[in-house]
Amino acid sequence: MTTLAVDIRQISPQTDARSSAGTIHDLAHSPHSTAADFAAAPLPGSMKAIVLLRKDETKLRSIPIEQRDLRKSLHHADVTVPEPDGGEVLVAVMAASLNFNGVWSALHEPMSPFHYLSQFARLEPGNAKHNLDYQIIGSDAAGIVVRVGAGVTNCRPGDRVVIHPGVVSGVSVTAYHDAVQDESCRAWGFETNFGALAEFCLVRANQIMPKPAHLTWEEAASLPLVNETVYRMLISQNGARMRLGESVLIWGATGGLGSLAIQYALRAGAWPIAVVSSPDKAALVRRLGCEAVIDRSAEGYVFIKADGQPNLRDLVRFRKKVQSLNGGRDPEIVFEHTGRETFAASVFVAAHGGRVVTCGSTTGYSHQYDNRYLWMHVKSIIGSHGATYHEAWKANDLVCKGLIHPVLSETYPLERAARGIERMRQNRHVGKIGVLCLADRAGLGVEDSAMRQRVGEDHLSLFQGGIPT
Numbered sequence: 300m301t302t303l304a305v306d307i308r309q310i311s312p313q314t315d316a317r318s319s320a321g322t323i324h325d326l327a328h329s330p331h332s333t334a335a336d337f338a339a340a341p342l343p344g345s346m347k348a349i350v351l352l353r354k355d356e357t358k359l360r361s362i363p364i365e366q367r368d369l370r371k372s373l374h375h376a377d378v379t380v381p382e383p384d385g386g387e388v389l390v391a392v393m394a395a396s397l398n399f400n401g402v403w404s405a406l407h408e409p410m411s412p413f414h415y416l417s418q419f420a421r422l423e424p425g426n427a428k429h430n431l432d433y434q435i436i437g438s439d440a441a442g443i444v445v446r447v448g449a450g451v452t453n454c455r456p457g458d459r460v461v462i463h464p465g466v467v468s469g470v471s472v473t474a475y476h477d478a479v480q481d482e483s484c485r486a487w488g489f490e491t492n493f494g495a496l497a498e499f500c501l502v503r504a505n506q507i508m509p510k511p512a513h514l515t516w517e518e519a520a521s522l523p524l525v526n527e528t529v530y531r532m533l534i535s536q537n538g539a540r541m542r543l544g545e546s547v548l549i550w551g552a553t554g555g556l557g558s559l560a561i562q563y564a565l566r567a568g569a570w571p572i573a574v575v576s577s578p579d580k581a582a583l584v585r586r587l588g589c590e591a592v593i594d595r596s597a598e599g600y601v602f603i604k605a606d607g608q609p610n611l612r613d614l615v616r617f618r619k620k621v622q623s624l625n626g627g628r629d630p631e632i633v634f635e636h637t638g639r640e641t642f643a644a645s646v647f648v649a650a651h652g653g654r655v656v657t658c659g660s661t662t663g664y665s666h667q668y669d670n671r672y673l674w675m676h677v678k679s680i681i682g683s684h685g686a687t688y689h690e691a692w693k694a695n696d697l698v699c700k701g702l703i704h705p706v707l708s709e710t711y712p713l714e715r716a717a718r719g720i721e722r723m724r725q726n727r728h729v730g731k732i733g734v735l736c737l738a739d740r741a742g743l744g745v746e747d748s749a750m751r752q753r754v755g756e757d758h759l760s761l762f763q764g765g766i767p768t
């Protein structure tokens with residue numbers, strides 16, 4: 300079994316960032332490297348990674364959640380490079396990106412990450428190697444295939460890829476129908492080990508997708524998780540099935556999911572109504588092309604009162620505001636992920652017969668809402684989680700065609716990933732945060748510059764630099 304090397308250091312700006320990946324690092328930075336070069340290159344024994352430690356578990360969970368310091372639970376460490384078994388692929392991670400699940404992981408909420416690992420280990424004998432005393436987290440990566448296990452035919456060393464973060468065994472009847480509904484379905488780098496925030500990551504062959512050739516490593520890494528989640532929520536037959544001319548209320552419209560949801564609504568000929576929390580964010584969402592914008596902070600909405608009950612006065616006020624931006628009508632779709640503080644409003648403002656589609660609960664997962672507004676107006680709530688490989692592939696294809704764009708705002712070196720995760724926790728970021736793993740600097744990895752020129756730098760850098768905080 301692999302063991303944690305002795306060098307476990309807490310993340311700090313002073314930490315040594317040099318790569319331990321040797322030859323693979325050099326090949327990845329040379330335009331002349333061939334598939335044979337990658338296949339023949341020696342792998343290092345250890346690599347740098349961002350890990351959670353089992354030994355932190357008891358102490359951390361004894362601290363109230365709001366007082367937990369996630370910089371103390373995230374460690375920049377040297378760990379063993381994993382080996383691919385049958386059906387698996389080892390990828391040299393050029394860049395990764397952060398997702399809100401990194402905040403949950405670092406807080407050890409809503410459940411212990413090591414509980415997830417032991418659950419995953421029990422699913423199939425091959426998963427036992429995931430159940431270690433450390434977990435490499437991270438669910439988005441772009442990189443180069445360096446080794447494939449027995450039976451892998453869909454990729455080979457040297458391929459430039461992005462990773463679909465859904466892990467599913469793929470052998471049950473349910474998995475063939477809708478992998479997300481299969482009980483084996485897990486979020487890679489959240490409920491499994493060997494995730495993206497490392498110099499190498501380990502995935503199943505059916506997580507591999509082609510890297511969009513016009514994007515840099517960090518741009519490519521910023522998309523798969525949010526892109527495919529939004530695709531399922533809004534477009535696919537498993538979600539809200541958004542149609543031409545429908546209106547969609549989108550919470551957190553400059554966040555990772557929200558900024559993609561705005562793009563999908565505009566592309567599909569729907570009418571997005573964005574909710575944000577500052578004038579700077581309102582300006583940013585207008586740059587995406589969205590005309591109808593509500594600044595929830597300026598309006599001072601409080602949808603849930605101190606006693607936990609919905610606040611009808613502000614629900615009515617909010618509904619009128621939404622209608623004023625939507626030709627006097629209620630939105631057919633509400634795009635939800637914000638949870639406790641917004642859910643009552645989402646159910647209240649959705650149109651008669653409308654759909655509230657939800658994939659998360661950033662502000663708390665115990666929701667209060669008045670159910671009369673749901674059943675009397677025949678609205679529905681659609682739960683959504685991740686995406687199937689097919690949905691992920693379709694969503695990635697839209698990026699490859701230059702129809703959906705990255706919303707990268709800032710990029711950190713691997714050893715400073717905790718700072719980015721802390722910014723997400725505090726809601727001080729916009730769009731997506733990139734992390735450089737093996738890539739020496741930002742801006743590398745573009746293979747098709749003609750395509751990049753056609754798409755236009757303007758479209759690719761809309762969120763670059765974020766907003767002043």
Ligand SMILES: NC(=O)c1ccc[n+]([C@@H]2O[C@H](COP(=O)([O-])OP(=O)(O)OC[C@H]3O[C@@H](n4cnc5c(N)ncnc54)[C@H](OP(=O)(O)O)[C@@H]3O)[C@@H](O)[C@H]2O)c1
Pocket residue numbers: 398399400524525528550551552553554555556557574575576577580595636637640641658659660661662683684685686723726729730
């Ligand atoms: N199940 C899945 O497959 C899946 C996939 C991806 C994400 N998620 C979940 O979805 C959530 C959002 O993910 P993300 O990547 O978009 O996160 P994000 O980048 O942090 O964006 C979240 C947005 O929520 C808004 N927000 C925060 N507090 C709010 C409040 N009190 N009221 C209204 N809006 C509030 C913020 O916008 P403003 O402050 O501007 O309003 C922020 O931009 C997370 O909980 C994540 O875990 C689930």
